[in-house]
Amino acid sequence: MDSSSNLNFPFTISCTPTKLNPQFCPQKPTFLTFMKYPSSFLTISSIPTKPNPQSCSKNPIFFTSIRCSRNIRHGLSSVSCLIMEEAPLDERLSVVDKVRSLSLEFRSLSEPIDRVKRLLHYASILPPLCESARVQENRVLGCTTQVWLEVRMNSRGSMNFSVDSDSEITKGFCSCLMWVFDGAEPEEILSVTAEDLGDMNVGLPKKGRSRVNTWHNVLFSMQNRTKDCVQERKRALSLEDLHSLVIRPHEHVGGPSANGSYLESEPKCSFEVK
Amino acid sequence: MITTTTPMEGAMLKLPCLRSVSRNTNFTNRSSNSFPWSYRRLHISASASASASAPLVEGPKLGPGSLGHITRSDFPILHQEINGLKLVYLDNAATSQKPRAVIEALQNYYEAYNSNVHRGIHYLSAKATDEYESARQKVANFIHAAEAKEIIFTRNATEAINLVAYSWGLSNLKPGDEIITTIAEHHSAIVPWQIVAQKTGAVLRFVNLTEDEVPDVGQLRDSLSSSTKLLVMHHVSNMLASVLPMDEVISWAHDVGAKVLVDACQSVPHMVVDVKNLDTDFLVGSSHKMCGPTGVGFLYGKSEILSGMPPFLGGGEMIADVYLDHSTYAEPPSRFEAGTPAIGEAIGLGAAIDYISEIGMQQIHDYEMELGNYLYDRLSSVSDVRIYGPAPSRTVKRAALCSFNVKDIHPTDIATFLDQQHGVAIRSGHHCAQPLHRHLGINASARASLHFYNTKDDVDKFIDALKDTINFFTSFK
Numbered sequence A: 001m002d003s004s005s006n007l008n009f010p011f012t013i014s015c016t017p018t019k020l021n022p023q024f025c026p027q028k029p030t031f032l033t034f035m036k037y038p039s040s041f042l043t044i045s046s047i048p049t050k051p052n053p054q055s056c057s058k059n060p061i062f063f064t065s066i067r068c069s070r071n072i073r074h075g076l077s078s079v080s081c082l083i084m085e086e087a088p089l090d091e092r093l094s095v096v097d098k099v100r101s102l103s104l105e106f107r108s109l110s111e112p113i114d115r116v117k118r119l120l121h122y123a124s125i126l127p128p129l130c131e132s133a134r135v136q137e138n139r140v141l142g143c144t145t146q147v148w149l150e151v152r153m154n155s156r157g158s159m160n161f162s163v164d165s166d167s168e169i170t171k172g173f174c175s176c177l178m179w180v181f182d183g184a185e186p187e188e189i190l191s192v193t194a195e196d197l198g199d200m201n202v203g204l205p206k207k208g209r210s211r212v213n214t215w216h217n218v219l220f221s222m223q224n225r226t227k228d229c230v231q232e233r234k235r236a237l238s239l240e241d242l243h244s245l246v247i248r249p250h251e252h253v254g255g256p257s258a259n260g261s262y263l264e265s266e267p268k269c270s271f272e273v274k
Numbered sequence B: 001m002i003t004t005t006t007p008m009e010g011a012m013l014k015l016p017c018l019r020s021v022s023r024n025t026n027f028t029n030r031s032s033n034s035f036p037w038s039y040r041r042l043h044i045s046a047s048a049s050a051s052a053s054a055p056l057v058e059g060p061k062l063g064p065g066s067l068g069h070i071t072r073s074d075f076p077i078l079h080q081e082i083n084g085l086k087l088v089y090l091d092n093a094a095t096s097q098k099p100r101a102v103i104e105a106l107q108n109y110y111e112a113y114n115s116n117v118h119r120g121i122h123y124l125s126a127k128a129t130d131e132y133e134s135a136r137q138k139v140a141n142f143i144h145a146a147e148a149k150e151i152i153f154t155r156n157a158t159e160a161i162n163l164v165a166y167s168w169g170l171s172n173l174k175p176g177d178e179i180i181t182t183i184a185e186h187h188s189a190i191v192p193w194q195i196v197a198q199k200t201g202a203v204l205r206f207v208n209l210t211e212d213e214v215p216d217v218g219q220l221r222d223s224l225s226s227s228t229k230l231l232v233m234h235h236v237s238n239m240l241a242s243v244l245p246m247d248e249v250i251s252w253a254h255d256v257g258a259k260v261l262v263d264a265c266q267s268v269p270h271m272v273v274d275v276k277n278l279d280t281d282f283l284v285g286s287s288h289k290m291c292g293p294t295g296v297g298f299l300y301g302k303s304e305i306l307s308g309m310p311p312f313l314g315g316g317e318m319i320a321d322v323y324l325d326h327s328t329y330a331e332p333p334s335r336f337e338a339g340t341p342a343i344g345e346a347i348g349l350g351a352a353i354d355y356i357s358e359i360g361m362q363q364i365h366d367y368e369m370e371l372g373n374y375l376y377d378r379l380s381s382v383s384d385v386r387i388y389g390p391a392p393s394r395t396v397k398r399a400a401l402c403s404f405n406v407k408d409i410h411p412t413d414i415a416t417f418l419d420q421q422h423g424v425a426i427r428s429g430h431h432c433a434q435p436l437h438r439h440l441g442i443n444a445s446a447r448a449s450l451h452f453y454n455t456k457d458d459v460d461k462f463i464d465a466l467k468d469t470i471n472f473f474t475s476f477k
């Protein structure tokens, strides 16, 4: 059963730049297609300012398309982006398009505080992860904040992610990554590099892998677990009589050392086969 | 409650002789015109009341002409803007900044006499060897070691701890032996001992915190027994800011025949540390935390213990003779310095020691105590802030750092905003002390840590920035 089919309401994205980015919000508003599921074309406008605890779902709902309109928030003139479009399938943004538009969006925010505000906003619309999914084995390693990531491959072979963090800024990054990757094909996901998303940084340099660059770690984790899912799917498809499969975290040959184990990625990936 | 016993440098307090330290002409002029005298007056009046340490509001040492104001100009990196705002650097427990004297020593080495040590008979090599060995002597003098050969240069404190673990630990510990440490250690003082315990069958035991959030030395004393072979302990906590009475602790350990390794990473840069008085067997420190370059640290070990230890790494420099089937090892310290060391960096560390010794470690300590108390007072007055570690009082002294959390705001969000919006650099995360964080029931904390080149203005800017940060995040809820 495709786990995405029980989705029923869209989320909106409300962005709050202090300046209008000419590319981002031209006179005639552009529609950024923040969408996850090709089937959810018809959407209504709902502007949650806070994550809805009820919506804690294995299948997080994501954005459809947005349009910008002015409003005032936190004492700054801002732009709120309202969902309202019918987005035909062929207008759906590819991962590459999304990466490009995200880069454009963050590049247009030259003031650090605006970038932080934007991230906080994106954080606020990321559906929270169930308590039961906030477990050690879903942790993304190497972060100064806690990040939990669930990765699933659906029956069509595309990827679904759920992610959450105890830090709001980190959650904002995660929210952006979700928008880019959720529902995408593995090849698309694996083609993105940290440099492609470098404009999303708040403060950190574009280049180089840093232990504290949370979204790098989340990105790598999403990609590593996607790879694991692809591998497992290949293996599973070559087996008959397979219903459902859950990959456990790697068990390493040679056993742990000093009561430690080698954790490069923490692949917990499940996928469904009809 | 723990009373701290800080070794004193001597009754006479040295006056800062910054002229010879600073090569900044502007600054030299200024200091020769006004600062030394005003500083001397301030300092002497302050020293009379230095022992009375009820939480301080604004002590006389903190005003214009303070040690921080005087020395700031020696640190080129501090005079820059971050996001259009003046940098306020409060991440000194992670690493310190480098005075011009250290940068110049490094530059001079690479420009004038870069060469391998102990290997060539040519002029450059001889000069490099002299300077490198002189740096070793400076470290020895600085921590009051009896001889330079008791100092082994390593890459950092972590490597120094690993050296003891792999060399002394693997050859001296057997099943059932106990290594005692605390839950408040830096990971670098925990993980090597986990490895050694697993390899040797020794048992690793951890001392908890008291209610005052200080490692419980009473519990530690009770846990010592004839099975205890090693005590591994920090001198000053990088998270709790607690200062442990190491001289007492070491004597208790020696009473049961145990050896002691002191992690002095957070004490050596900020106070007088005297290995002879402490009578410690091993002590480690990192250059980069004491105004020296990265890439070099040191292990102090009592000569008789070092002589009996096998090498840690094999290679050039650490051997007497090599045959195809075996080698004979050089005497310490060479035995433990396989391969080409970080020569320029060790020389840079020597320059850093010259620089801070010139100011005087007791003065650095006194100033930091006052500034640290000021930080504690101001931070504890911000609502919804919880500071970890002991509260300062007449008997309890804290190091000049505060790890804290603000209710409902992640420390990483705080650190990000402080950096982005205010140019204030603090640390967030678990500060390589996860067991301690777990014990305190938290995953992460923020930490502001001071050094002698920080000023009261830095603390004020930090507090204002923190209040703004809290308001910002609160408005988003």
Ligand SMILES: Cc1ncc(COP(=O)(O)O)c(C=O)c1O
Pocket: B093, B094, B156, B157, B158, B159, B186, B188, B189, B234, B236, B237, B238, B263, B265, B266, B286, B297, B432
């Ligand atoms: C108390 C303590 N011990 C050990 C270390 C490790 O120092 P290094 O990383 O230089 O080896 C640190 C550094 O943060 C520390 O604060």
